[in-house]
């Protein structure tokens with residue numbers, strides 16, 4: 001008797017969950033244009049500013065809370081390391097595709113050209129669905145040991161609706177995969193691995209305040 005009432009309760013809970021999920025999935029997917037803007041320059045960051053400075057092509061993903069391509073305190077993935085040490089999208093693109101396969105990411109977001117001028121920006125567009133309501137996006141700060149310009153976990157679905165526009169600063173991060181502390185230092189692989197952290201080296205901090213290296217803006221189309 002106990003078992004059968006429990007199974008009825010379970011069945012009812014499952015039905016309720018399906019109803020809740022059905023109601024929550026009501027918002028159709030949205031399309032956004034993303035503008036990834038570089039402000040990191042000789043003028044804004046004069047300390048040891050390197051020759052041939054650029055941002056790599058941009059890579060990112062839409063995702064849920066289970067998969068965060070860039071998270072403060074996380075262990076770096078091979079994709080984090082190669083992107084932020086060499087500016088290459090492989091293998092973080094494969095990591096994102098694997099997350100898409102598991103249902104935790106929605107789409108891969110990429111641009112193909114580096115940002116060599118300042119100011120300059122990369123743009124592309126992507127579709128986003130309610131199951132993957134946040135976006136993380138990054139580019140290598142180059143040359144550098146393992147530093148990236150990152151905007152992580154930007155939520156575009158708020159209070160039951162897609163936001164019309166959202167703009168956030170790009171901060172310099174350190175991937176914890178190279179221990180060098182200057183732009184043009186020789187490779188110094190970090191073993192054991194550190195974790196992803198905001199970059200607190202003097203290049204990116206002025207009067208105790210962290211200076212953004214750019215800005216990313218999402219505009220709903």
Ligand SMILES: [Ca+2]
Pocket residue numbers: 145146174175176177178179180
């Ligand atoms: Ca480092």
Ligand SMILES: [Ca+2]
Pocket residue numbers: 081085177178188189190
């Ligand atoms: Ca390394």
